[in-house]
Amino acid sequence: MEEIDIDEDEFGFSRNYFLAKESGKSGKSSFSMRAGSSYGFGVLMYGFGSKKTLIEDFASTALTEYNVIVVNGYLQSVNLKQVAIAMAEVVWDQLKMQPRGLHKGQQPFNTRSMDDLIAFLDGPHTEENECLVCLVIHNIDGPGLRDSDTQHLLARIAACSHVRIVASIDHVNAPLLWDKKMVHVQFNWWWHHVPTFAPYKIEGIFHPLILAHGGTSQTVKTASIVLQSLTPNAQSVFKVLAQHQLSHPDEEGMPIDTLFTSCRERFLVSSQVTLNSHLTEFKDHELVKIRRHSDGQDCLYIPLSKDALEKLVAEINQ
Template sequence: MEEIDIDEEEFGFSRNYFLAKESGKSGKKSARKLSEIDLVDEQELRAEVSNIEPKHEKEIASLINSYKSQYNDWVFELRYGFGLLMYGFGSKKSLIEDFASTALTDYSVIVVNGYLQSINLKQVAIAMAEVLWDQLKMQPKGLHHKDEQPFDSRSMDDVIGFLDGPHVSENECLVCLVIHNIDGPGLRDSDSQHLLSRIASCSHVRIVASIDHVNAPLLWDKKMVHVEFNWCWHHVPTFAAYKVEGVFHPLILAHGGTSQTVKTASIVLHSLTPNAQSVFKVLAQHQLAHPDQEGMPIDTLFTSCRERFLVSSQVTLNSHLTEFKDHELVKIRRHSDGQDCLYIPLSKDALEKLVLEINQ
């Protein structure tokens, strides 16, 4: 009798489970729509974030202060040609600035804020060259070469050549490049990283940088890590808030114009399959290349995707289009000749940024 009761109880639990699953399917087809992502005003959200009381301030200050005992070792590593790479949880901006202002007084220091959205690396290299020029003029023997200012009229190769030139003993004239967030959005592309590695390998340059992204080491190959940057890694978690760095990034939960539209669309798009993302990219590139058209005909999209081996039949394409329409990534409108055309309801700037997001 007891076994029968147990079986009935288990049957009832299973029956209720599948009934709940069926009732869940009867609701909306998808909850991942752009219109359903509830976003608040960015100023309001930032105001609320600023009102959050900081915790463990004394412990954080004590932890950061404990790193000061390593300053002499860090200077020693710099003098012998290593680059310092600071990593660990928390903002390292205050720590690095304190190190630069107290232990690098014999250096000329140039600071780059990698957390900014755009950075002109040529201007950075020119500033370093001008600082090095001033140092060389102060040397007893003076300058015995034809290098003359202005550097802004020279090519990047010439500026780097000057920074790497055998002017005097390497340890006599050095320029230290401090980069907060070398993995930041303004420096994350391959060209910027290769240019920075060339600058870092110059004989009169030393570099101190911080990283915060978990995949930051993927930016460099073996030569860049061990030869050009010549990193000496230091784990210095500070648990400090990213107050300054966070100001320049749009908040995910807040309205932020084009940047935020791209972010929300990217969240939805990355929930789909890689093949669906590739189909969406074909449509996006066509829309960018033909801004005056009313949209992309479905037959044209099918032909383009089949040529790229993204779909094998109209049925497969329709399944992707159904996902796009359910998620409100793509809409359909009637062309002037009567055929249905697909279009992405985003501005040109937002769509260009979204295509870059897909590539990452």
Template sequence: MDINDMEDEDLGFSRNYFLAKESGTSAKKSWHKLSDIDLVPEEELRAVALDLKPKHEKEVKALMDSYRNLYQDWVFELRCGFGLLMYGFGSKKNLIEDFASTALTEYSVLVVNGYLQPVNIKQVLAAVADLFWDQIKAKRKTTGNLSNVQQPYNTKSTDDLFSFLDGSLAEENDSFVCVVIHNIDGPGLRDSDTQQSLARMAACSHVRVVASIDHVNASLLWDKKMVHTQFNWCCHHVPTFAPYKAETMFHPLILAHSGGSQTAKTAAIVLQSLTPNAQSVFKVLAEYQLAHPEEEGMAVNDLYTICRERFLVSSQVTLNSHLTEFKDHELVKTRKHSDGQDCLYVPLSTEAIQKVLMEISQ
């Protein structure tokens, strides 16, 4: 047999092999659909997941204790003007909050949950400015000399807030507000404008940022200037192997049916991250909706009147800031009343609203 005959035989064998595989796979093609799977309720699946017993508890505890030995080094890096960026497998939420509550007691701390829905950066800046203003008042309380510093809540633009936080107050050189950002790469913070605002805030002389990242492409959010000049990151590999309970609460489980109870739980977690006054404003609207189920919603003027009577808000501007926060997190929506006026309503079922009120009242 010559070489050409051997090549023809090999080609024929290969052709028959792939034809057989093709016919075999076509005969075994399944017509089942994903919708045919008997999925369990999402609440039940999450409950089972919460009951899973953690493994290697001793090793994890030893790992966390080793990180606590680094707290003073991290504080030193913050005082030197660096920002701390924590990465590694596992939730860093408890670790960072433990660091803030034990090692940053001399400074004001603001926590931003980046794993929530879109965050209002203007409100974050205003809150940081208010905290820094409180630091100034505490240090100058004995002298009473506050006339040469403008109160941040009197400002009307983000530029004014940035100027205040980047001011050159000689006696306040060692004072700063630490902004803790859980998941700075979260869905609500990934857009370019938000990252630019956060970087500009981090570059202020009286602001330090401690943030965590988990997304594999998180570094693509920043350019070289943002990394080395504005955020001025000092990166730390701190795997905790802790479950992402809070961070994944807002992501639907693939193998579960979503339900109203889970929606109520999500809304309650969002509300618990807001101020007590904001929670009380939401309670007013929710209780009104429960008491008047036949109505299309509550008029903004009526909500303002009740909230002002209960000393929950001092002005329409304050109420509007709360409503903006609610709308950003889709806790409250607006629709036209039959008389043409805009009215507010909570886009949840009666049962879900009752569960939310119970959660935030505990």
């Protein structure tokens, strides 16, 4: 497995690609996401090669005025409801900052059903400033998003007035996921051919996930690569759990409340919500599992042998 080092050539390709597009005369290539109407288009990138670096570089340079939420569709499972909640909270924060102050008090989507969240994201614009959140989806055709119900929910989200979407596909049959309404009305795709020919360094790690299989050296290397793709704070939270597991080898796991207390004392998290977001990443990557303790508590454990975990902690410390 190759290390997740982003080559300068890949960054250079992505920057030069979009610079070239900006100098062209395409009507949509200006990426005017601030169009006054709610009939925005979605950008769909396709072509051979990983588009992860390309899209992330584009988001970090061209979408700096917008709140961006990234979904890694190449993971085996994606919590779409959590994504919708995060998007709604971002838009709510933007609306609260409007000069007229019309959006104060309790959030209008406290029930947090998908219908309520989508209805809020499709709310009316304000005259003072358009409130948008950009949803970036790596591999919208990935295994965690591929079923029909999820695709229809994504299409409904993409059609919301406060939402713009940038996504990539890799599977040759990906267009079969959508009907005409989804393609031309809800997603309103602008198809963009970007054959990067870049290796699928990160996406390939998760097909299949092999933390609990193979030899110790391969397992540690895989886990290390996964951790490198997470934020430093997430890595620190994982380290707290790992050190507890090594120090208490006879216990069934670390209670979630205990982990929260330990992380809060170290100023790694400020709330249970923050910890839960890290735990969701760990579970999605199969770095951490949950099992019921004999006293009824839910406990967290890392599905690695003692030797493998010690080597992994040593790599985190480097």
